Amino acid sequence: MAVDGMTSGPGPTDGHGDRASRHVALAERLARVRERIGRACAAADRRAETVSLLVVSKTFSADDVLAVAALGQRDFGENYLSEALPKIEQCAGRPLVWHFIGPIQSNKTRPIAEHFDWVHSVDRPKIAERLAAQRPPGLAPLNLCIQINISAEPTKSGCSPADALTLARIVAALPELRLRGVMAIPAPSDDPVAQRAAFARVRQVIEQWRADGLRPDTLSIGMSADLEAAIAEGATIVRVGSAIFGAREF
Numbered sequence: 001m002a003v004d005g006m007t008s009g010p011g012p013t014d015g016h017g018d019r020a021s022r023h024v025a026l027a028e029r030l031a032r033v034r035e036r037i038g039r040a041c042a043a044a045d046r047r048a049e050t051v052s053l054l055v056v057s058k059t060f061s062a063d064d065v066l067a068v069a070a071l072g073q074r075d076f077g078e079n080y081l082s083e084a085l086p087k088i089e090q091c092a093g094r095p096l097v098w099h100f101i102g103p104i105q106s107n108k109t110r111p112i113a114e115h116f117d118w119v120h121s122v123d124r125p126k127i128a129e130r131l132a133a134q135r136p137p138g139l140a141p142l143n144l145c146i147q148i149n150i151s152a153e154p155t156k157s158g159c160s161p162a163d164a165l166t167l168a169r170i171v172a173a174l175p176e177l178r179l180r181g182v183m184a185i186p187a188p189s190d191d192p193v194a195q196r197a198a199f200a201r202v203r204q205v206i207e208q209w210r211a212d213g214l215r216p217d218t219l220s221i222g223m224s225a226d227l228e229a230a231i232a233e234g235a236t237i238v239r240v241g242s243a244i245f246g247a248r249e250f
């Protein structure tokens with residue numbers, strides 16, 4: 001993706017009136033997403049503070065990020081380094097927490113280790129080892145989730161649930177990394193029962209790690225279309241993009 005892709009989002013961006021109405025729309029949609037999270041937590045008998053909202057800003061501008069940040073949102077997720085790095089730079093000085101959630105090529109690990117607070121998409125030992133070696137010494141350990149290919153889709157990234165335990169042990173032993181949990185993107189489904197079944201399989205991975213003596217605290221599951229099912233199955237982070245920013249145009 002070209003760097004200039006970040007300045008183009010849907011909706012008008014020219015002129016103060018258009019920019020102001022964009023910000024009003026963002027505030028309304030953010031409030032609606034927070035309400036959905038609150039209702040899903042109540043339905044699952046969970047406290048609302050146990051689920052944190054990760055706003056996925058890929059393809060949207062730094063201006064959009066700053067507008068959402070001004071409403072109290074702290075965590076933002078990005079998939080593409082070439083787009084994320086200038087955006088992070090443009091938002092410097094704000095106390096934002098940046099999460100890398102896209103596929104990782106091994107020659108791109110250094111800027112991730114240097115500029116992000118979390119990585120959700122580690123799926124092989126080589127990536128974990130490079131992130132650890134490249135994490136700058138002055139920074140806190142990099143928070144890390146292992147991505148699991150829960151629906152066994154050949155085109156999706158992520159490791160198998162069986163390989164995840166081996167990888168989790170490797171991550172837990174690296175002091176520059178902090179093992180937090182798992183991330184998964186199940187095959188899309190409109191059926192809440194199928195959504196929950198896939199998320200339940202992700203939760204079982206965490207439970208298996210706990211039985212092995214590891215201490216994960218994060219289930220990064222659920223997006224705009226299925227956050228309710230994810231919260232019902234124990235999500236601690238939901239990653240939401242289009243429900244806040246609108247449809248993406250690549």
Ligand SMILES: *Cc1c(COP(=O)(O)O)cnc(C)c1O
Pocket residue numbers: 056058079101102185223224225239240241242243
């Ligand atoms: C784009 C993306 C999201 C957000 O998806 P929406 O359906 O727009 O909410 C969440 N997680 C990952 C890994 C993504 O790539």
